[in-house]
Amino acid sequence: xxxxxxxxxxxxxxxxxxxxxxxxxxxxxxxxxxxxxxxxxxxxxxxxxxxxxxxxxxxxxxxxxxxxxxxxxxxxxxxxxxxxxxxxxxxxxxxxxxxx
Amino acid sequence: xxxxxxxxxxxxxxxxxxxxxxxxxxxxxxxxxxxxxxxxxxxxxxxxxxxxxxxxxxxxxxxxxxxxxxxxxxxxxxxxxxxxxxxxxxxxxxxxxxxxxxxxxxxxxxxxxxxxxxxxxxxxxxxxxxxxxxxxxxxxxxxxxxxxxxxxxxxxxxxxxxxxxxxxxxxxxxxxxxxxxxxxxxxxxxxxxxxxxxxxxxxxxxxxxxxxxxxxxxxxxxxxxxxxxxxxxxxxxxxxxxxxxxxxxxxxxxxxxxxxxxxxxxxxxxxxxxxxxxxxxxxxxxxxxxxxxxxxxxxxxxxxxxxxxxxxxxxxxxxxxxxxxxxxxxxxxxxxxxxxxxxxxxxxxxxxxxxxxxxxxxxxxxxxxxxxxxxxxxxxxxxxxxxxxxxxxxx
Numbered sequence: 001x002x003x004x005x006x007x008x009x010x011x012x013x014x015x016x017x018x019x020x021x022x023x024x025x026x027x028x029x030x031x032x033x034x035x036x037x038x039x040x041x042x043x044x045x046x047x048x049x050x051x052x053x054x055x056x057x058x059x060x061x062x063x064x065x066x067x068x069x070x071x072x073x074x075x076x077x078x079x080x081x082x083x084x085x086x087x088x089x090x091x092x093x094x095x096x097x098x099x100x
Numbered sequence: 101x102x103x104x105x106x107x108x109x110x111x112x113x114x115x116x117x118x119x120x121x122x123x124x125x126x127x128x129x130x131x132x133x134x135x136x137x138x139x140x141x142x143x144x145x146x147x148x149x150x151x152x153x154x155x156x157x158x159x160x161x162x163x164x165x166x167x168x169x170x171x172x173x174x175x176x177x178x179x180x181x182x183x184x185x186x187x188x189x190x191x192x193x194x195x196x197x198x199x200x201x202x203x204x205x206x207x208x209x210x211x212x213x214x215x216x217x218x219x220x221x222x223x224x225x226x227x228x229x230x231x232x233x234x235x236x237x238x239x240x241x242x243x244x245x246x247x248x249x250x251x252x253x254x255x256x257x258x259x260x261x262x263x264x265x266x267x268x269x270x271x272x273x274x275x276x277x278x279x280x281x282x283x284x285x286x287x288x289x290x291x292x293x294x295x296x297x298x299x300x301x302x303x304x305x306x307x308x309x310x311x312x313x314x315x316x317x318x319x320x321x322x323x324x325x326x327x328x329x330x331x332x333x334x335x336x337x338x339x340x341x342x343x344x345x346x347x348x349x350x351x352x353x354x355x356x357x358x359x360x361x362x363x364x365x366x367x368x369x370x371x372x373x374x375x376x377x378x379x380x381x382x383x384x385x386x387x388x389x390x391x392x393x394x395x396x397x398x399x400x401x402x403x404x405x406x407x408x409x410x411x412x413x414x415x416x417x418x419x420x421x422x423x424x425x426x427x428x429x430x431x432x433x434x435x436x437x438x439x440x441x442x443x444x445x446x447x448x449x450x451x452x453x454x455x456x457x458x459x460x461x462x463x464x465x466x467x468x469x470x471x472x473x474x475x476x477x478x479x480x481x482x483x484x485x486x487x488x489x490x491x492x493x494x495x
Contacts, residue, residue, distance in 0.1 A: 031172070082291045085291050
């Protein structure tokens with residue numbers, strides 16, 4: 001999610017997948033999620049299965065194909081993830097020079 | 101291949117390159133279907149367009165009256181684009197102005213010019229260098245926008261806008277920045293938000309909020325730190341950590357700060373509740389002020405009811421209908437109709453109607469009108485004085 005420079009940690013990847021799924025409002029297909037999250041489909045499927053098993057995503061069949069949607073628990077994870085990231089960045093004090 | 105007008109559908113082979121026969125470009129009244137790579141070198145107009153598996157490139161103006169759909173394909177359009185709905189699996193690249201109804205791209209959309217739409221949904225990255233005008237924008241990963249005039253914005257990771265207006269809700273999971281003047285309905289950011297001068301509704305930020313004033317908003321709710329360079333006007337403020345305003349601060353209702361509140365200019369508020377330190381040039385609170393740590397003003401702090409926490413310190417005059425200093429607090433000048441000083445406090449001067457001083461306090465001077473009660477061991481540097489009327493407070 002942070003632009004490009006640092007390597008994504010596993011939690012970052014899961015958060016990114018959840019954010020992409022969220023934007024599709026109940027109709028997120030595997031191919032579309034893979035383009036959005038920038039992940040190969042085979043690796044993405046493993047993460048989707050894991051997120052579904054943990055209750056952060058739910059899946060249903062629409063027109064014969066799986067479509068993913070974020071759950072309330074998944075949204076709770078995202079809220080916590082972003083807040084924690086903000087505090088971590090604050091402790092690392094990356095932007096101190098701009099605000100003397 | 102050179103084409104003119106086709107009444108009906110066009111089915112193109114892979115690696116096709118199309119040019120117009122005449123000056124009016126190519127017209128396909130039905131659906132133009134492209135398989136694999138395809139390049140169109142001139143103006144092209146069709147009822148609907150479908151591209152599959154490859155790269156579709158249009159070098160001239162492209163008009164699609166119905167749907168433009170690209171399955172497992174990348175689309176690059178150099179000329180101006182007008183379309184109905186656009187749905188692209190992989191990526192869409194626009195070099196000139198584009199107008200469409202709903203635009204949905206699974207991967208990324210990049211536009212060098214103006215983009216006008218009713219709805220925009222991008223799975224991965226969105227970058228629009230020209231003005232973006234239209235309805236709601238939803239992006240899974242990263243959004244970088246120039247000037248905007250849109251209905252709403254929802255971005256999973258990071259979003260930046262140069263300036264403009266988002267009439268409704270802005271929701272960003274990670275980081276949101278608006279470099280220039282920015283007007284919004286309300287703003288909800290999980291991590292860090294940074295905005296320029298402008299107006300808005302409610303602001304809710306999980307981590308850190310920064311702004312360049314003047315800024316006028318509704319409710320401000322920040323989990324960590326809020327910093328404003330310039331004046332801030334808000335309906336209500338709640339900050340878990342620190343609030344810093346390099347200017348004047350006006351809060352119509354209440355202000356609740358877990359840590360410290362530092363205002364270089366004047367503070368005007370309905371109510372104030374600060375766990376740590378408050379500093380301002382001058383503070384006027386219409387209701388109650390409760391400060392846990394210390395109060396520092398140059399011109400004074402006035403409230404209807406003022407309460408300073410245990411071992412708190414007040415520098416600058418304190419003025420209130422009721423003033424209460426808890427155990428161990430220190431203050432300079434205190435003016436109140438009812439003044440209650442806890443035990444072990446040190447106060448330079450008290451002026452009050454009804455004054456009560458706790459045990460073992462050290463008081464410089466007391467001027468009272470109706471009543472003075474002093475506990476055991478209170479030391480007065482000067483004998484208490486009764487006066488009617490009392491000397492007027494500085495505020």
